[in-house]
Amino acid sequence: MSDAVFRETTAEPRTQSVPLSHVSLELGHLYMEDFEAGPERLGEHFAMVRPWVEAVRGTAAGNNGKRARVSTCFLIDDYFTRFSTPAELVPVLLGEAERHGLTIDYLARESGCAVADGIGIAEIVEHRLVESPPPGSDGSRPPAREIGWLANGERTPGVESLEAMANVPSWRPPTETAARRHSVFMDVELWDDLDQRRTWSCPFLAAVWQLARMGLLRYRGEPVLRPKPWSGKEFPRRWDDLPPLIQLNATAAPFCAYRTHSVLPSRFLPVEHAVRVILGQVEVDAVAFGQIAERSAREGVSVPDGIADRAGYVFYPGP
Template identity: 65%
Template sequence: MTDTATGAVFRETTAEPRTQALPLAHVSLELGHLSMDDFEAGPQRLREHLARVRPWADTARTIAAAGSLKPRVSTCFLVDEYCTSAATPAALLPILLAEAERAGLVIDYLARESGCAVADGVPVAEGVQARLVESPPPGSDGSRPPVGQTGWLANGRPTPRTPTTAAMADTADWQPPAETTAQRHSIFLDAELWDERDGQRIWSCPFLAAVWQLARLGLLRHLGEPVLQPMQWTLGEDFPNDWKALPPVIRLNPSAAPFSAYRTCSVLPSRLLPVEHAVRVVLDQVDVEPHALTQVRERAFHEGLPVPEEISGRISYVFHEGP
């Protein structure tokens, strides 16, 4: 309702969706982000991966304990079945859990990457894409179309297009790309966030991994409600034969610390380093829901925990050699 005399706008309190707060662990520790190729390589591939993960997972727990008398650390595992899902949950997940137990690891939460695209009918990836705010680098002339049109996001200014010249004219001088926040030398990255296939948008692995990080940091909301939150899975219950029949995130350990956390740490094979570089580029240009940010900041203050303002500053990695 508008007061025509003053121009003031009045809204019912219920018209503004309330942003629901989430319980938070200190650290969300990712024990793996594996594709169908990794699973189809057999139990030995999983065994090798988890054996490499175990000492780093122990170290991450030790570091978390150094900052708190009662550290809350939850573990998670992401299965990439978004583009290829030939093998079923019923065939793969019991093997994964058995190999984790063999390695002395407990997977508290298990997620499927397709849930980072759409979860319980909510277009999660589309919602994050709508909140992208590109940082225009110094000297940009506005000739590059926005990310919403191209599906590409950069961390700076690409090499300018060379103008068409007459055959006998001098060739225009080449100019290098430039990273927006370069310290001395630039590391320029231009990341593809999606493409189109048969009229359907297919999200890239880096973009879905960025959505995954936001979920683990407790910063995803849809109409004020949290999304990509875990559902309890009954221990001993058979896994379904269809990935879509499995909730986007399941809680396997009833006594686990909360799924979302102030910080995340991911133990990953080194081949994923380029993907995670792109993840940080995305996170640096997402306008995160402000009420969710405020809730995390206030809770961290009351717990006496320092939390970086930058979202990308809240994530860390351990990269190990391996397949």
């Protein structure tokens, strides 16, 4: 008797590929206090960003002689605080960018990195966390999904643990798993659950944002946080009425890209260090990863194997 099992074709969803640029260039990721400071603050930011845009465009395609496909994006924080309205704020933002010779192709709301179109994107990434246990770890540390913290090495043992161990010194430093002689240890808070409500941390949402820009996120085989064309009509009065990601430039290169690059104020450096820790411990969709590897090989574009290494940054001094 045959043991063959028959399945409907739709039972195993096909992983869809996404169009890719060479680089997704982030022109800013500012908080509401930056917008509250007025157009001058936005102008100062774009003045610092402008010199780097052509530099990124010039190196985006590598040395294969092809014209670089570069798309630009901007992320607005509407997750932790709400300030003004899209109708009042977005035109000012676009106007200041244009005044400094910059075009924002895609505009995203940070809350869309948590939930977009009814899909819990942050939760999808949480389920794909695969911690890298440090050498010699004894398993006493709870997994990240239980405690909401993710480290790039081994913490200093707690006092209780030290007292329970025989013949050990009273203190031991934390250690970075991939340290180069000396450790740079980081322990990242991924979320908190205050008042029975989960709030994702800024580094975790920024990691989701990076994965989306790299075209590596899927839900039941379909890409998530997909851009929706904006018709040019007036922007809404409520943030929730603005789609999570909109395409402002009809002729823009694809939103997703082989690599990402972000130009940010220096205060974001610790956040993006935390992002790299998270990206280094996320198991992305294997089919999506393979699709990008196959396409980059056909195009002759060098793409690092490590997800965190696909993200590049410029940090400028400033508020």
